[in-house]
Amino acid sequence: MIDVHTHILPGIDDGAADWDYSIKLARAAAAEGITGIVATPHHYDGKYTNDAGTVRELTAELNRRLIEQNIPLTIQTGQEIRAHSEFLANWQSGKLLPMGESSYVLIEMPSSQIPKSMEQIVYELRLLGVRAVIAHPERNAEVVQNPDRLAELVELGAYAQVTTHSLLGGFGRGIEKASWTLCRRGLIHIVASDAHHLEWRSFRMKDAYDRVEEELGPVWRRYFERNAQAIWNGRELNDQPTLVQQTAKAGGWGKIKSLFGK
Numbered sequence: 666m667i668d669v670h671t672h673i674l675p676g677i678d679d680g681a682a683d684w685d686y687s688i689k690l691a692r693a694a695a696a697e698g699i700t701g702i703v704a705t706p707h708h709y710d711g712k713y714t715n716d717a718g719t720v721r722e723l724t725a726e727l728n729r730r731l732i733e734q735n736i737p738l739t740i741q742t743g744q745e746i747r748a749h750s751e752f753l754a755n756w757q758s759g760k761l762l763p764m765g766e767s768s769y770v771l772i773e774m775p776s777s778q779i780p781k782s783m784e785q786i787v788y789e790l791r792l793l794g795v796r797a798v799i800a801h802p803e804r805n806a807e808v809v810q811n812p813d814r815l816a817e818l819v820e821l822g823a824y825a826q827v828t829t830h831s832l833l834g835g836f837g838r839g840i841e842k843a844s845w846t847l848c849r850r851g852l853i854h855i856v857a858s859d860a861h862h863l864e865w866r867s868f869r870m871k872d873a874y875d876r877v878e879e880e881l882g883p884v885w886r887r888y889f890e891r892n893a894q895a896i897w898n899g900r901e902l903n904d905q906p907t908l909v910q911q912t913a914k915a916g917g918w919g920k921i922k923s924l925f926g927k
């Protein structure tokens with residue numbers, strides 16, 4: 666499994682506090698069957714600034730330590746970049762990192778609303794051959810209230826990443842419900858952990874994929890798994906399955922299966 670949104674690098678944001686903790690997180694990921702992780706520390710969010718050079722250095726050092734300690738996990742560089750007015754200028758001057766070696770970039774919106782600059786960022790990135798991946802839209806109040814606003818961004822070329830804990834109810838019933846609504850509308854393309862620590866924000870990738878399979882069917886599990894792999898390899902995302910409306914009406918894949926006695 667590949668996890669494309671994590672806070673595993675030590676001491677630079679509200680994720681892993683030090684090297685010991687980064688290694689602890691890495692061991693937990695490997696134990697869950699995760700083989701590749703994109704490190705995406707917060708950047709430009711008003712609290713943390715983690716420039717590309719720092720992320721590259723820490724990622725190289727973490728990979729060195731993983732090899733030394735025989736942990737079967739590889740880390741690629743990335744950033745979770747808050748949408749900001751100089752985003753495009755900063756991207757073009759090479760200050761911002763994509764997810765791994767791909768042409769996808771992880772963008773975070775504030776939790777209260779969709780910033781005015783978002784449409785322009787998504788659209789102009791696409792003109793540059795780069796695709797915005799919107800981090801956890803299910804935690805954005807404007808999206809939850811009106812999913813059409815996310816649909817507009819997807820139409821312009823954005824992809825969206827839902828967080829495992831949101832799907833599993835870790836952020837409460839409201840966000841859980843919003844997550845599945847967005848999934849069933851075909852507005853989610855990637856599942857990732859946004860892991861910060863082991864207490865209540867760890868990986869849970871397998872649990873989330875199991876739940877996706879239960880709710881939406883195995884074809885959606887494969888779709889999300891293959892998309893994470895596609896980002897890891899810098900390839901295009903896969904075509905979306907078409908089961909969404911049917912499963913929503915029928916009350917989930919489990920119900921459909923039971924109708925056919927399987």
Ligand SMILES: [Fe+2]
Pocket residue numbers: 670671672745800859
């Ligand atoms: Fe994050």
